[in-house]
Amino acid sequence: MKSPLPRQEVESWLRRYGWSPERDVGAEADALIRKAREQAAEYGISYAPSGHARAFVRNYGGLKILLHESPENYFLADPGFPCKGGAEEIGEFSRELGEELFPVGYDSYDGAVMLVDGRGRFFVMHHTGNYYLADEALQAVWNFKKGDTQDAEDFCV
Known part of the structure; x- marks a missing residue:
């Protein structure tokens, strides 16, 4: 069972990295999405990208968010993927869910x-596998940081 989102704590944490609820990187988001495609x-x-993916990239795109105390462990809000096989794996995961996914x-x-x-x-x-994070961006970023996930098999068709 996921714990409730401590919204003030999460927003305060993210603001340290340049995020705000009204943040919009506009054309930069389009460039990031184009590069990923x-x-x-x-x-x-x-x-x-779905409308949800576009909205996330507009609000978070380009942020580098420290996940833990180690400076080399951060979340990069960039719709690219870090390894060559990532695109194929995303396609496979999308088929399992019956929904197109976008990084x-x-x-x-x-x-x-x-x-x-x-x-x-x-x-x-x-x-280690595929996991569900949340149905809302702020909660998803927080759950990503905390490792609070649910097995994605529960969401497959």
Whole structure:
């Protein structure tokens, strides 16, 4: 059972990294999304961002958020993916869910990729498996930091 979101604590934590509820990176978000789609196309994969993915990238895009005390462990809010096989894995995970997923960021330490589907559900693709994070961006980022997840198999078709 996920614990309730400590909204003030989470917002305060994220503000240290340049986030605010009204943050909008505009054209930079479009460039980040275009780059991610081009990167996937290089591997023969095609995916389109949902409105939820676009909204996340507009609000969080480009942020580098420290996850733990170690400066090399951060969440980069960039819709690219950290490893070559990531595009194929995203496609496979999308088929399992029956929903197209789009990457919105990743963990610099172990390459875990945060994804969002067309319904606004956030997931994480990790070398240990695929997991559900939340149905809302702020909660998803917090759960990503805390490792508070649920097995994605519960959401597969």
